[in-house]
Amino acid sequence: MSSVDRQLDDLHETITSELPADITVSDVKYEGPELVVYTRDPKKFARQGDLIRQLASKLRKRITVRPDPDALERPRDAREKVMKVIPDEAGVTDLDFHEDTGEVVIEAEKPGMVIGRHGSTLRDITKEVGWTPEVVRTPPIESSTVSNVRNFLKQERDERRDILERVGRQIHREEMSDDEYVRITTLGCCREVGRAAFILSTPETRILIDCGDKPGAEGEVPYLQVPEALGAGAQNLDAVVLTHAHLDHSALIPILFKYGYDGPIYTTEPTRDLMGLLQLDYLDVAAKEGRAPPYDSEQVREAIKHTIPLEYGDVTDIAPDVKLTMHNAGHILGSAVTHFHIGDGLYNVAFSGDIHYDDTRLFNGAVNDFPRVETLVMESTYGGRNDYQTDQDDAEERLKQVINDTHDRGGKVLIPAFAVGRSQEMMLVLEEAMRSGDIPEMPVHLDGMIWEATAIHTTYPEYLRDDLRDRIFHEDKNPFLADQFNHIDAGEDERQEIADGGPCIILTTSGMVTGGPIMSWLRHLASEEESTLTFVGYQAQGTLGRRLQSGWDEVPINDGESGRGSKISLKMDVETVDGFSGHADRQGLMNFVKTMNPRPEKVLCVHGDESSTQDLSSALYHEHNIRTFAPKNLETFRFL
Template identity: 85%
Template sequence: MSQVDTQLEDIRSQIEQEIPNDVTITDVKYEGPELVVYTRDPKRFAGDGDLIRRLASQLRKRITVRPDPSTLSPPSEARQQVLDVVPEEAGVSDLDFHADTGEVVIEAQKPGMVIGRRGSTLREITQEVGWTPEVVRTPPIESSTVSNVRNFLKQEREERRDILERVGRQIHREELSDDEWVRITTLGCCREVGRAAFILNTPETRILIDCGDKPGAEGEVPYLQVPEALGAGAQNIDAVVLTHAHLDHSALIPLLFKYGYDGPIYTTEPSRDLMGLLQLDYLDVAAKEGRTPPYESAQVREAIKHTIPLEYGDVTDIAPDVKITFHNAGHILGSAVTHFHIGDGLYNVAFSGDIHYDDTRLFNGAVNDFPRVETLVLESTYGGRNDYQTDQEDSERKLKEVINETYDRGGKVVIPAFAVGRSQELMLVLEEAMRNGDIPEMPVHLDGMIWEATAIHTTYPEYLRDDLRDRIFHEDENPFLADQFNHIDGGEDERQEVADGDQCIILSTSGMIEGGPIMSWLRHIGPESDSTLTFVGYQAQGTLGRRIQNGWDEIPVDGWGGGGRGDTLTLNMQTETVDGFSGHADRQGLENFVKTMNPRPEKVLCVHGDESSVQDLSSALYHDYNMRTFAPKNLETFRFK
């Protein structure tokens, strides 16, 4: 019998000592980080709301109780019983019964009403029918991504359970080494923006944090070939942790499966969905531009199948000697500051991912309160000494001025925007400005993936600011459903029609003008001197967006919009930059994040910024807070214990 099997037998004995004698346990197994207990008496567990909490506290594990399949009532009977228990106002749209696990997935417009106060309605469902309820939200705006992901995971339930059981046994295996040390190796995004990737190493465990591409630099990928990463074989990586879904952090995760990785990916649920959306678009854009993508859609599906979603605040074992906790990063939907607790109190590391310290219209500001942190790996995108953005109110005022001036000239406002995060922030600003009469009412055309990304935002309102979440719950007040918003889905013909029409605002991907529909809008509207190209997000070095921002007015049109090799387009439209809409903290926000961090870290690695930015921020933190700081290069390794 293996060490894990012996451990499960011991756990089963402990559980049986705690429960009433007439309650039967039929199986105990690990599924990912969770301990799953199968019983012939699920109603008895449901009747004692504190029993599972007591067991979880005693065993120090996350516990799920499921009915033994032999005890289940037929779905045809259970369906009506579930509907009788759940309030009609919950808006149940689907019930999906899975006999292999004894779970019933309840899709509802108002999941909170299905859950009930402290889970009371869930317990009542189990008491009535024996099935274990799992609740998901009906998207207020239909999302093909959410629907496809849910259907795919439903089809792959059996294989996914096998994956989870294998991962669970790996997490809870016996520790093999008596050594104690912690190392971080930088594989990308050091003294540069993009291709984020790090290896966190202990004698027991090797974890890859993020695996992204570099905007504007085709072929520059993280240094995955080194021995610390895939050089020793993909099977030597125990887990992948994704801080958020932007491609400079997530684009190359499917590549790991091409190289033979078969382990878990830990991220939040909205990050999982957005990751799939952006990766598939990444493949689509590569195909349209005649480039050979580094992987295929099959590997994107593998990544989704291997993802174990975690919620903010849940402390989760991901290895024998590593626990992680995700916290809101305030950057985009589902973005996470990731806290690693290593060993039995040995060491603690926090990876900021990308953060926004202050509240925005979409999100609460980044969390920086932890039980312990010795080292912080901190993004530095706007870490330069002069990288101070205007505050939100001033930014919105300037954007309205640009729109009003352009409108008065009879022109159109074209905004290259990231599909995830900034587009939704801008939609909220524009909807309110038109409602209040600050700018004229006019169509706002959404091109690229912006509408689909918006639908995903409305599927996970619990990750948004409270007041916005409440508005989304009331269909009449959902700002994303305002009449002004038009989803461009008619391709080039519709774009031509918009270009020939009256004043309007166009939000279009890609945000750094590196391909995508924004190229078509420049061809249609770029020659118009009455119109305005308005930058609202970071433009990385080497991107066409940065070049235009720096004054280029002759831009190459090779391979898009009918342009031939060597052809160029003259931009006559006005160019404006409105700071303050970035999803990144500015210099002051980064300093405030560290200044108010509890506890304040002993060491800070400044990463994910141009060379001057990381060095400026590293120097300032050292002088102001007397902490050890570093501006590492790629392929450096730091030992912390």
């Protein structure tokens, strides 16, 4: 008998001894980080309201209780009873019964009303029918991504349970080594922006944090071939942790499955959905540009199938000697600062991912409240000594001025923006500016993936800023549903019609002008002196966006099928409006560290160009007397 089987037998015995005599336990299993308890008496379990919480506290594990299939009411009978328990105002749109696990997935417009105060309605459902309810939100804006992910995971339930059971046994395996050390190896994004990837190693465990590409630099990928990573075999990775969905952090995660990885990906639920959306678009753009993609859509599906979503603040075992907690990073939807607690109080490491320290229109500011962090791996995108962004109110005023001036000339405002994050921020600014009369009412055309990304935002309002979440809950106040917004879905014909029309605002991908619909818009509008190309986000070195921002007046255009290139003259005004970045500026980064209590002993400054990482490293050392580093790629740091 394996050590895990012995653990489960002991847990079965302990749980049975803690339960009232009339509640039986038929099986106990690990599924991912959770302990799943199967019972023939789910209704009695539900009547003991605090029983699960008491067990979780005693065993120090996340516990899910599921009914045995033979204890369930027939779905046809249960459906009617479930609907009687749930208030009509909840807006239930679907009930999906899964007899293999005894779960009923309830999709509702207002999930909070299905859950009830402190989970009271969920307990009432189980008391009534024995099924274990799981609640998901009906997207206020229909999202093909959310629908496809949910349907795919439904189809793959059996295989996914096998994956979770295997992962659960791996997490709870017996520790084999008496050594104690913690190491971080840098595989990318050191003294550069992009291709984020790090390995966190202990004697028991090897974890990959992020695995992205480098914008504007085809072929520059993380150093996955080294022994610390895939060089020793993908099966030697215990887990992958993804901080957020932007491609410079997530693009190459599917390639891990191409090379034999079969383990879990830990991230938040919205990041899982956005990851799938952006990776599939990544493949689509590569195909259109005649590049061979590094993986195919099957590997994207494998990544989604292997994802274990976590909520902010949940402390989760992901290895025998590692606990992971995710916290809001304030950068994009679902972005996370990831905190790793290693050993029994041995060491703590946090990876900031990309952060925005202050509140924005979209998100609450990044969380930096950790019990302990000995080492912080910190982004430095705007870490340079002069990298101070414009105040957000001033930035909005400047944007309104650009729009008003362009409108008065009869021109169009073309804004390249990331589909995820900056576009939704822009939508909120524009909706309010038109509502308050600060800019004229005019169409705002959304091209590329922006509308789909916006739909995903409205599916997960609990990840948005508090007041915005409340507005989305009231359909008549949802700012993303304003009449001005037009989703471009007719492609080139619709773009031509808009280009021939009157003043308008165009939000389009890609944010760094590295391909996608922005290239089509430049073909249409580059020669219009009355129009304005407006940058509102970071333009990485090597990208066309950075070159145009720096004064280039020619736009290289690929002629598509012929493969030949040409150039068109850029006569549009070019403006940069700082203050809308999803990244903290120099002061925000300094404040993030300054307000940590306790502060870290060491800080690794990464994800910035060479001068930014070195400037931030120096400033943190001099201001806080912290040991700081601006590592190069392929360095390894040992902390114990």
